[in-house]
Amino acid sequence: MTTVDFSDWSCPVPLRNTPTVVTGHGGGGAISAELVRHLFLPGFGPAASGDQGDSAVVEVGGVRLAFSTDAYVVRPMFFPGGSIGDLAINGTVNDLAMSGAAPLYLSAAFVLEEGTELSLIGRIATAMGAAATAAGVRLVTGDTKVVDQGSGDGVYVITSGIGVVDPSHTIAPVRAAPGDAVLISGEIGLHGVAVLSCREGLRFGTEVESDTAPLHDLVATMLATGAPVHTLRDPTRGGVAATLNEIAGTSGVGIELIERDLPIPPPVTDACSLLGLDPLQVANEGKLVAFVPAASAPPVLAAMRAHPLGAAARQIGTCVAEHPGMVVARTALGGTRVVPMPIGEQLPRIC
Incomplete structure (x- = not known):
């Protein structure tokens, strides 16, 4: 009888009980959440915050930050x-904006691999400066470390940010409620496909560009309507699927999407069809998802559409009391399919 040795086999979906770090642990999906829940939080103990969002809101001297x-x-x-x-720059600005904050100050740390060309690092620094200026934030502190050649991948960048939150706004995933309209600011999947096409030399009839952009001014425009905004998130790693599943799980609501209303541009559809990817799981870097009461959806959408970064905004679904913690999509044929939380990461190293 032949004995089969499975030890060298590999699978595109990492095993959930893996004893070592796999790429999917950084993908923003289910095993990322498990890493935080079952390793980091127990390790941090009472020092850990109960809020595990993209940004934390804390009060210092009577000011919400x-x-x-x-x-x-x-x-x-x-x-x-x-x-x-x-x-x-934009990613950290957006994480602050999703709490309703006006971003003010950022830090920047660099892990550089020995042998990396200084001209490349200079281009990155210039891009950061231009993006910070455009977003109206200041880079006020930072750090640099160098690792041995072969121990890194050129340049890693770590940014942190602080912003001020208006006390009249309380925006958090837990506030999503049955009856809320689910809005999105524009077309999805562009960032992930742009990075993939450049990395792999793929062409899809037209060049796909990343949607990276700072969203705080769009958020300010939405809040200026006076309409209650319950939840904001930017669907980066894990895409819209991961973001909506996280919100559903945190708030205990069900989310129903209308598949035909999902704004997926043709090049993203073509790329995902060719490569067997789900557009809802592809990363975005300049889009937001908003949960607002149904009666507030029209004025909020009007405000979003009047802003350059929300011109293609639309409603894509509704929060419901049924199937709490689950996201489903109604198909063009009248059926319903579950939109699962991604396990790992479809496209590694994209943000």
Whole structure:
């Protein structure tokens, strides 16, 4: 009888009980959440915050501050529509904005691999400066470390940010409620496909550019309507699917999407069909998802559409009391399919 040795087999979906780190642990999906829930939080103990959002809102001296941090390891570092530099600035600005904050100050830390060309690092720094200026934030502190050649991948960037939150706004995933309209600010999947096309040399009839952009001014425009905004999130790693599943799980609501209303541009549809990817799981870097009461959806959508970064905004679904914690999509044929939380990461190293 032949004995089969499975030890060298590999699978595109990492095993959930893996004893070592796999790429999917950084993908923003189910095993990322498990890493935080079952390893980091128990390790941190009572020092850990109960809020595990993209940014935390804390009160200091009577002022509500949003605080966020993120690391960027995208490959390649320059891609159609952006680079690791502006991605690092915009990503942290957006994490603050999703709490309703006006971003003010950022830090920047760099892990550099020995042998990396200084001209490349200079291009990244220039892109960061331009993005920070455009977003109206200041880079006020930072750090640099160098690792041995072969121990890194050129340049890793870590940014943290602080912003001020208006006390009249309370925006959090837990506030999503049955009856809320689910809005999105524009077309999805562009960032992930742009990075993939550049990395793999793929062409889809037209060049796809990343949507990386700072969203705080769009958020301010939405809040200026006076309409209650319950929840905001930018669907980055894990895409819209991961974001909506996280919100559904945190708030205990069900979410029903209308599949025909999902704004997926043709090049993204073509790329995902060719490569067997789900557009709802592809990363975005310049889009937001908003949950607002149904009666507030028209004025909020009007405000979004009047802003350059929300011109293609639309409603894509509704929060319901049924199937709590689950996201489903109604298909064009009248059926219903479950939109699962991604397990790992379809496209590694994209943000």
